Amino acid sequence: EVQLVESGGGLVQPGGSLRLTCAVSGFNVSNNYMSWVRQAPGKGLEWVSFIYSAGSTYYTDSVKGRFTISRDYSKNTLFLQMDGLRTEDTAIYYCARLDDTAAVYFEYWGQGTLVTVSS
Amino acid sequence: QSALTQPASVSGSPGQSITISCTGTSSDVGSYNLVSWYQQYPGKAPKLIVFEVNERPSGVSNRISGSKTGNTASLTISGLQAEDEADYYCCSYAGSRTLLVFGGGTRLTVL
Numbered sequence: 676e677v678q679l680v681e682s683g684g685g686l687v688q689p690g691g692s693l694r695l696t697c698a699v700s701g702f703n704v705s706n707n708y709m710s711w712v713r714q715a716p717g718k719g720l721e722w723v724s725f726i727y728s729a730g731s732t733y734y735t736d737s738v739k740g741r742f743t744i745s746r747d748y749s750k751n752t753l754f755l756q757m758d759g760l761r762t763e764d765t766a767i768y769y770c771a772r773l774d775d776t777a778a779v780y781f782e783y784w785g786q787g788t789l790v791t792v793s794s
Numbered sequence: 795q796s797a798l799t800q801p802a803s804v805s806g807s808p809g810q811s812i813t814i815s816c817t818g819t820s821s822d823v824g825s826y827n828l829v830s831w832y833q834q835y836p837g838k839a840p841k842l843i844v845f846e847v848n849e850r851p852s853g854v855s856n857r858i859s860g861s862k863t864g865n866t867a868s869l870t871i872s873g874l875q876a877e878d879e880a881d882y883y884c885c886s887y888a889g890s891r892t893l894l895v896f897g898g899g900t901r902l903t904v905l
Contacts, residue, residue, distance in 0.1 A: 712840075719899045720832070720840065720883050733893060769839055779887040779894065780830035780846070784839040 677701035677783045679770045684788030691760050691792070697753040697770030697785055705748045708773035711755045712781065713766035713790075723768070724755060727778060737763075760792045797822065797895035798884055805903040811872040814900045816884030817865060822895055824865040828887035831860060831869045834899075835880050844869060871902070879904045 683695040695711070697704075711723040724744040725733040732744050743756040753770055767787040774782050799817040806812040816823065816831075823829060827847045832840035842851055844860040847867065857872045867886070871878050884897040 720885075720896045722894050722896070725893065774845070777828070777887075779826075779828045780842060780885065781832070781840070782842055782845075782851075784841070786839050 677772070679772065679783060679785035681768065681770050681785045681788040684768065684790045686791045686793065687760055688794050689760060689762055689792055692756070692758045693760065693790060695755040695757065695768055695770075695788060695790070697755075699751050699753065699770075699772075702772070703748075704746050704751050704753050707775055708778035709744075709746065709753050710771050710773055710781065711744065711753075712769045712771050712784075713764075714769070714787075715763075715766040718766075721766075725773070725778065726753070728775075757790070760790075762792050764790060765792045766790060797888070797892075798886060798897035800882075800884060800897040800900045802898070803901045803903065805905055806874045807905045808874050808876065810874050811870060812874060812902065814869045814882055814884075814902070816867040816869070816886075816897050818867070818886055818888075818895070819865055822865075822886040822888035822892075823862065823867050825889075826887045827862065829860065829862060829867040830885045832883045832885065833880050834883065840883065874904050876904050878902060 678700045680698045710725045726744045741759040745754045769787045770785040771781040772783040831844040834840040847862045848860040888895045
């Protein structure tokens with residue numbers, strides 16, 4: 676059974692850092708296309724970052740230079756290191772697995788972890 | 795402002811059919827048969843219900859269907875049931891630079 680479980684969210688001041696973790700079971704995180712998608716309170720979905728099976732990484736413009744996606748093969752875990760946090764980064768952050776053909780749709784989702792950036 | 799345009803809300807009575815539109819451009823919806831749809835209940839994670847315009851994942855009701863004409867994709871739910879009341883989001887591939895774009899979401903109310 677495929678499971679994705681996020682953790683690491685919380686309250687942080689503007690300019691601070693957080694590291695989100697997505698523990699994966701049922702498949703190998705290093706052999707799949709993985710992503711982080713966020714949803715601000717009462718708003719729609721926005722993709723934040725992708726990591727492809729070959730290791731290529733992509734970021735939405737608003738987080739480039741501040742967020743870093745990575746994975747740990749031995750722990751079968753996906754990470755999102757978030758530095759220089761801004762109030763507009765406040766959102767629920769979902770870990771999601773993309774389809775293994777072309778990485779064009781989000782096949783499985785975790786339950787999300789809430790990040791609140793506020794002073 | 796979202797890249798894809800969806801109506802903020804739609805409603806229908808039990809047993810009726812509804813259609814949610816998702817309008818993009820020739821750079822996304824119009825260029826690729828790579829539109830997906832997600833259903834989200836309040837406080838829950840999104841769930842994939844349609845991919846590649848009109849394909850349904852295993853386990854998704856056959857009352858749900860997708861289509862596309864030009865720059866507009868559509869999600870149709872027939873035989874509305876109370877359990878269909880949720881938010882629905884469309885998403886399209888938009889090329890190798892932008893990758894994926896979402897719609898702003900549509901709240902479906904079953905009257």
